[in-house]
């Protein structure tokens with residue numbers, strides 16, 4: 001008796017390969033919108049954060065595959081995890097401490113618009129909500145008496161691990177330095193523009209990241225990243241780097257050495 005009433009389109013409970021491409025486009029559009037707002041977001045910031053999302057997505061794929069989790073779901077969450085980070089109205093163009101909240105909401109809306117089920121959209125939203133529970137942000141949350149959700153599910157731990165791994169990767173290390181050395185940024189003011197302080201901060205993040213890894217797969221990946229990371233840190237110390245240009249030179253040297261070996 002209800003034949004004339006069109007059935008409501010069923011929402012999908014899975015992430016497909018084409019959704020990965022849509023998520024990449026969503027991230028690009030989101031960052032470009034902030035760039036166009038003529039605020040503090042610069043093309044350099046967009047590039048650093050887009051590259052970071054790509055590396056985290058690759059880490060997420062490896063972890064998901066080896067921990068028997070849904071690869072597409074992890075990869076999509078990784079692409080979107082920092083979509084709330086670049087904010088034109090925010091001082092310095094970066095929201096470090098609350099971007100997980102904005103990003104979780106934006107990603108939830110993106111997924112619902114794509115026709116994903118509420119349950120799947122909520123699951124990915126919660127993964128993004130829990131990715132910021134890292135020492136650097138926890139210290140801020142404690143000082144400001146703000147709650148910070150911790151990962152509880154295998155997928156939530158896997159996403160945070162994928163993100164943490166980037167801090168042990170030389171490219172992620174470089175990202176922290178480049179961002180802390182951007183003269184208009186908040187971190188530049190915090191460091192007084194001193195690159196040694198930026199390097200000390202990136203070094204501390206890498207050490208804390210290693211301690212916090214949860215999955216066995218991420219711990220294995222970290223061991224391989226760490227060798228190249230340590231080489232870079234040692235070379236920077238030996239070179240007594242005092243400027244971003246000198247930092248980039250040492251970075252390129254370490255990069256070409258490791259490429260020669262492969």
Ligand SMILES: [Fe+2]
Nearest residue numbers: 081082131132
């Ligand atoms: Fe993040």
